[in-house]
Amino acid sequence: MFQNLKIVNPLGGIQAERIDDGVSVYFAPGELVHDLALAGTLGPVAPYVPPPPPEKAPTYATEAEAVAAMVAWIEEFTDPLIGGTPEEERLSWPVKEVAARAYLGGAPSDDERAMIEGEAAVTGEDAAELAELILAKAAPYRAAVSALAGLRRKVAAALAAVTDPHQYEPTLLAAKEEARALAVSLGLGAAFGIEEAAE
Amino acid sequence: MTDFNEILDSEIDPGSPLNTSLFSRLARNPLAIAEGDVSAPPIRAQAMTRVAAGSVPVRTDPRTSEYYSTSWTAVYSWVLYGSGVVRVSVESKGSNNTYKPNFRITKNGVVVALWEGALTAYEVREADVSFVAGDLLQWEQITTLGNAAYKPYSRNFTLKTAGELPLVAEAIFEPGA
Numbered sequence: 001m002f003q004n005l006k007i008v009n010p011l012g013g014i015q016a017e018r019i020d021d022g023v024s025v026y027f028a029p030g031e032l033v034h035d036l037a038l039a040g041t042l043g044p045v046a047p048y049v050p051p052p053p054p055e056k057a058p059t060y061a062t063e064a065e066a067v068a069a070m071v072a073w074i075e076e077f078t079d080p081l082i083g084g085t086p087e088e089e090r091l092s093w094p095v096k097e098v099a100a101r102a103y104l105g106g107a108p109s110d111d112e113r114a115m116i117e118g119e120a121a122v123t124g125e126d127a128a129e130l131a132e133l134i135l136a137k138a139a140p141y142r143a144a145v146s147a148l149a150g151l152r153r154k155v156a157a158a159l160a161a162v163t164d165p166h167q168y169e170p171t172l173l174a175a176k177e178e179a180r181a182l183a184v185s186l187g188l189g190a191a192f193g194i195e196e197a198a199e
Numbered sequence: 200m201t202d203f204n205e206i207l208d209s210e211i212d213p214g215s216p217l218n219t220s221l222f223s224r225l226a227r228n229p230l231a232i233a234e235g236d237v238s239a240p241p242i243r244a245q246a247m248t249r250v251a252a253g254s255v256p257v258r259t260d261p262r263t264s265e266y267y268s269t270s271w272t273a274v275y276s277w278v279l280y281g282s283g284v285v286r287v288s289v290e291s292k293g294s295n296n297t298y299k300p301n302f303r304i305t306k307n308g309v310v311v312a313l314w315e316g317a318l319t320a321y322e323v324r325e326a327d328v329s330f331v332a333g334d335l336l337q338w339e340q341i342t343t344l345g346n347a348a349y350k351p352y353s354r355n356f357t358l359k360t361a362g363e364l365p366l367v368a369e370a371i372f373e374p375g376a
Contacts, residue, residue, distance in 0.1 A: 008303070009310040015326070023252075023286060024326035026311035051271075051301075051341075061346040163297060165344070 005037055006046035014038070014045060058165040066159045066168035070175065074152060077179060080193040081144055097138040100131035140188055147182050151175065203231035203239035243332070248281035252327040253361030256288070260356040266340065266375025267350035271303070273337040274373040275356040280332050280366035286359035288325040289338050292352050293317040298343040300351030304328060305337045317351065325359070350375070 002016040002025075014027040014037045027034035037045055060066040082090065099112035108116070116134075120127040155175040162168055183192040204224045209215065231239045264274035279285070293300045296319055304312040304326050312326035328336055340351040356372070358365055 006313070008313040011309060013309065013311060015312050021254075022325070024312045024324075026306075026326065026328065057345050061344070061348040165298075165348075 002037075002042045004046075005043055007048035010048065010050075012038075012048070016042065058168060060168040060172075061165050063159050063162065063168070066162075066172060067156060070152065070155055070159070070172055073172070073176065074148060074179075077176075077192065078144070078148065081141065081188070093138065093141070096134055100134035100138075103131040104128065104135070140186070143186050144183065144188055144192075147186060148179065151179055151182060200234050200236055201227050201230040203228055203236045248283075248363060248366055250281060250283035250285055250360040250363040250365045252284040252286040252359065254286075254359055255362050256357045256359050257362070257364050258358040258367060260370065260372060261354065262356070262372055262374065263352055263354035264340070264373055264375050265350050265352055266373050267300075267342045267345065267347060269342060269345040271339045271341045272373065273305075273339045273371075274353055274375065275338040276369070276371040277336045277358065277367050278369040279330050279334055279336065282331045283360075283363075283365075284327050284329045285336075285365055286325055286327050287312075287336060287338065288323060288355075288357040288359050289353050290321045290323050290355045291317055291340070292321045293319055293342075293349070294351070295319065295349050298349045300340055300342045300349070302338070302340050302351070302353065305339060306330065307335050321352070321354070 001019060003019050004015075004017040006015055007013065008015045008026075012029045012034075014034055015024050016027060016037065017024050027037050033042075036042060060069060096115060099108060099115040102108040102112045103116045116131050117127045119125075120130045123130070125133075155171065158171050158175075159168060162171060180192075180194050183189055183194055204227070206221065206224050206228070210221055215221075228239070232242065235241075260275070266272055266274050275289070277287075287304050289302070291300075291302050291314075299316040299318065301313070301315045302317060302324060303310050303314065306328055311328055312324075314324050330336065338353060338356060340353055342349050342351055356370075358367070
C-alpha cells in the first residue's frame with residue numbers, strides 16, 4: 001500500500017508514498033496510522049535526517065566563468081612582456097620581424113625597408129641596429145606566447161573535464177604555477193617580473 | 200433580511216407543544232443564518248467547504264518560480280478556508296545533476312512532504328495534505344549551492360480534489376529569478 005516511508009520533521013511526522021498513484025501522504029504523530037507506521041507495520045521507515053548546512057559556493061560556478069578568469073589572468077601575466085605597447089602596434093610585430101630579417105639579409109622589399117627605416121628615422125637609431133634589436137626581442141616573445149598558448153589550451157581542456165565546480169579554482173591555481181615555471185625555464189623570468197627561487 | 204430568533208431548550212423538551220411560533224423560527228432561522236443576520240451565529244470558515252483529495256485540478260497557477268537560496272524558501276503559499284484533504288501538486292526540477300535541489304511542503308511550518316535530489320527534468324510531485332480553516336500550506340525549495348547556475352524551478356502550482364472547489368483565502372507567489 002505504501003512505500004518510501006520516512007520521517008520528515010523533528011516532530012516525527014512520517015511521509016509515505018502510495019504505491020498505486022505515487023501521491024505522498026503525511027502521518028502526523030498521534031494518529032493511529034502513524035503509530036502503525038512507526039511500528040513497522042507499513043514497511044521500513046527511514047529516520048529523520050536533519051538538512052545539512054549549505055556548502056560554500058565555489059569561486060567559479062561554471063566553466064565559462066573559470067575560462068574568463070583564466071584569460072584575464074593570462075593577459076595580466078603577459079603584460080610585463082608587452083611593455084605597454086598598444087594592441088595595434090603589437091599586431092604589426094610579426095610583419096616587423098619579417099621586415100627586420102629581410103633588412104639584415106640585404107634584400108628587403110620597398111615596404112620592408114620603409115618599415116625599418118621609417119621607425120629608425122623617428123628615434124634617430126641606426127636602421128640595422130634597430131633590425132637587430134627587433135629580432136633580439138622577437139625570439140623570446142615567440143617562445144613565450146607559443147608556450148602560453150599551449151598552456152591555455154591545456155588548461156581549457158582541464159576545465160572542460162571538471163565535474164565539481166569547486167575544482168575550477170584549484171585547476172587555475174595549478175595552471176598559474178605552471179605558467180610561472182614555464183617562463184623561468186625559458187629564461188624569461190625577469191621579463192615576466194618573476195623572482196626566481198634562490199637555490 | 201430575516202431575523203434570527205433563539206429557540207430555547209425548554210421549547211423542545213419531550214412533551215413541549217409544537218406550535219406555530221416554534222415552527223416559524225425553525226423555518227426562518229436558517230434563512231437568517233444564510234443572510235448573515237447579526238443576531239444569528241456566524242458561518243465559520245471551517246464550515247465553508249469540505250473537500251476530499253482527488254485527481255481533479257481545481258486551482259492552478261501556471262507561473263514558474265526560479266527562486267534560489269541555500270535556505271528553505273516558500274515560493275508558493277495557500278491559506279485555505281473550509282476543511283478536508285487537498286492534493287498539492289507542483290512540477291519541479293533542478294539545473295545540475297551534481298548539485299540537486301530539494302523541495303518540500305509545509306503545513307503551518309511543519310514539513311509534511313519532502314523530495315530530495317531533484318534531477319534536471321520536470322517531475323510532478325504531489326502530496327495529500329489535511330487542513331482546517333486558516334492552515335498555511337507552502338511549497339518550498341532549496342538549492343545546494345547559492346548560485347544561479349544551480350537554481351531550482353517550480354511551476355504549475357495546483358490544488359487537486361475529487362471535484363469540490365476549495366476556498367483559498369490567499370495565494371502568494373515568489374518568482375525569484
